[in-house]
Amino acid sequence: MSKDKQFVREITPQAEDFSRWYIDVIKKADLMDYSPVRGCIVFKPEGYELWELCQRELDARFKETGHRNAYFPLFIPESFFQKEKEHVEGFNPELPWVTEAGGEKLEERLAIRPTSETVIGHMYSKWIQSYRDLPVLINQWANVVRWEKRTLPFLRTSEFLWQEGHTAHETEAEARQETLQMLEIYRDFVENFLAIPVIVGQKTPSEKFAGAKETYSIEAMMKDGRAVQAGTSHFMGTNFAEAFEIKYLDRDNQLQYAHTTSWGVSTRLIGALIMVHGDDRGLCLPPKVAPTQVIMIPIGPAKTRDQVVARTDELYDVLKKAGIRVRVDDRQDLSPGWKFNEYEMRGVPIRLELGPRDMENGQAVLVSRVTGEKRVVAQDQLVEEVERLLAETHEQMYNNAKAFMEENLKSVDSLDELKASMEQKRGFYLAGWCGSAACEHQVKEESGATSRNIPFEVQEHKSTCLVCGDVAKHTVVFARAY
């Protein structure tokens, strides 16, 4: 068996075992490694760089909308969690506790933050006195810990990286506007930067953030039909303000509770990225988040090698100068075929081949990772051609994912229909829901699917509850979720 074929065989086909495919791909593409601490992974450079590119893009969008970054402590005193009843119930089971430090037993246990509403609420109560101090628009980039029983690299790890925005406002209307503004920033980022189509909507009460009044989410469909919650934005009302005494003197000199929000996305976006776009050849990275957008591979016989490499380097400079993330692989001990496979597996959007005949013709060959199309382009048009192909690639990837999601988004009328359909092929299921937690719970128990959200936009409003048959209050998306 040739080295090339053997190589490809190391990735389990998606159709055979999607979970194994996922682990094969992230290991083989060198994105992560398991750590000696249960449920914690190491983000290796290839994986971490995906996060860095997400961070840079999101950070700019947060700042454009008036937010500033800050940093709050990792540790949260136990008493803080007691202040908001739902919050403590939601997070207590997942907390790691520091009980000793500096050689002494602590008087009060310290939790490692699972999220920072409590400690930030405490600080905001000190900072906010008057309507003049509002709004407070702060974001934090940080590590958080939730001691998960079942973990999966990127998608569910005990420690993960994220950003958490926390804002406080004078009025409910402003806080609601902020909540939806950030949701829209997430939607736009995930769709237009990561090329992942999402369903935007509101969480049902049983799926909302512990302590929030309302939670909104964007939900993405993986290639196995399961859902990933790709971002959430929470309207807290005055829940945390009441728990932490975030009060201000309003314009009429009356003491009022502030209205707060929080919103976050995490490194689970990396997992979603892989599961939405990857295929049996490996990773497939959308151009905007690809650390390497173009891999240049000089080809041809030994006698023309120096010339070809020299020209490759010149073209590298041209692309680099145009702001394209480009690399050259001119290693001599590896065959072009091996390299082609390697960079396909790593998901590089464009391969550029340059050989002696291309030199003669003033041309180069661009190969698209997503379509496999080969495009012969003029060297003096290289920047434009590469930019065009990158833009096309983004569109194609988004459209492919969108088509897949639409194909696997089905409308069902009953729980039996949902269960039967899920046994055939997993996907998202649009169904009517009466609004009762019991019906929602029954769906989960019997099918394993949870309510993902109540979409803002649906093609069809369902009239009856899929479980009890009563009048539907909402049309809900159900799916198995990561």
Added chain:
Amino acid sequence: MSKDKQFVREITPQAEDFSRWYIDVIKKADLMDYSPVRGCIVFKPEGYELWELCQRELDARFKETGHRNAYFPLFIPESFFQKEKEHVEGFNPELPWVTEAGGEKLEERLAIRPTSETVIGHMYSKWIQSYRDLPVLINQWANVVRWEKRTLPFLRTSEFLWQEGHTAHETEAEARQETLQMLEIYRDFVENFLAIPVIVGQKTPSEKFAGAKETYSIEAMMKDGRAVQAGTSHFMGTNFAEAFEIKYLDRDNQLQYAHTTSWGVSTRLIGALIMVHGDDRGLCLPPKVAPTQVIMIPIGPAKTRDQVVARTDELYDVLKKAGIRVRVDDRQDLSPGWKFNEYEMRGVPIRLELGPRDMENGQAVLVSRVTGEKRVVAQDQLVEEVERLLAETHEQMYNNAKAFMEENLKSVDSLDELKASMEQKRGFYLAGWCGSAACEHQVKEESGATSRNIPFEVQEHKSTCLVCGDVAKHTVVFARAY
């Protein structure tokens, strides 16, 4: 008393009480707040942005020299610390321990990382098999925790933010070269970005990093004559490679230990920045790290106000487009005098005043924070004039700090002389040292000064040990340190 004068009086003069001055300034300039967890601070947006600007600059320099970022777990199993004897002794007293998580007692306690040599060493032992895997050049931006008994905002906090580079190399020579390369990057960054002159040298054995073979540092002098270690770079030899089995097959197929390094700077740079450049009026920020480089303040009577504000906004656009970090303060309820004081206190390098007469003359007034100089400049030369003044300001601030350090760097021949001199005025003391830990220890016991480093360059080589009078092996800088 006028509001202006009262305002200034809220900052304790440096000469009266430097420590109080420091706390007054960081609180008043809104850089931080104390948190509910002992020894942990909140980095407020004004303080955090200083760190973001440092990060951006350093990150670019690390990447230029071939390093990539990664992320390793926050938790380190207790057994890992036992593997390197010096390392465990150095860090054990400062560790917080997680003993429970997810509702259960842990079988093995987990430390919160004080630094990541151990867990990274463990991972490198898995990743490095052959000389082809070397060098490994990885950096991590992270929070770390050291449970400190005495804390001081930014300079010594239980949790702080930093970067830690960890590299592994084939040869000792390469590892040594890396160690010194990173030290030079730190020196260049601290001197040319933060305008803080430093003394570059090697730590004595008793002051080196726990587990390192050699530690190098850059040391800066605060305005009270005390030292801040502004960055360190460690040559580990094969110490950690032996402890964690980081071995590779060399070019002759022999198993060898890798040679490793680590290097870091932290948010204590923010503290240094304030203590080196600040004065009785407040913060004084070097232009390259100032979040706001130019504050624009429209002035003059109400009747010309709209015109002046409109022109201010136009000039704002011009400066912003040129990449200058600029803000306008056109609040009407605050007097120009109040604003002048406010932005001086916040350390903004340049104030730009624009009034009706300036409008008529096509001019604007630039006022330098550091010299107080007023400069009338033509509006159509504004970008060039601002850029010139920013560059001059950097030079002036660096030169002022350099002159101060040279003035307060004294040469002493005996411990008595050092003690007498320190009682007069604190500073750095150059003295001969025989190389014995006992003599070094005696200096610390009797004077409170510790050896900062053995400078690479000294004007004068001392011939005898300041304590025992024996032949000096090294000329050392002693100082009280933060």
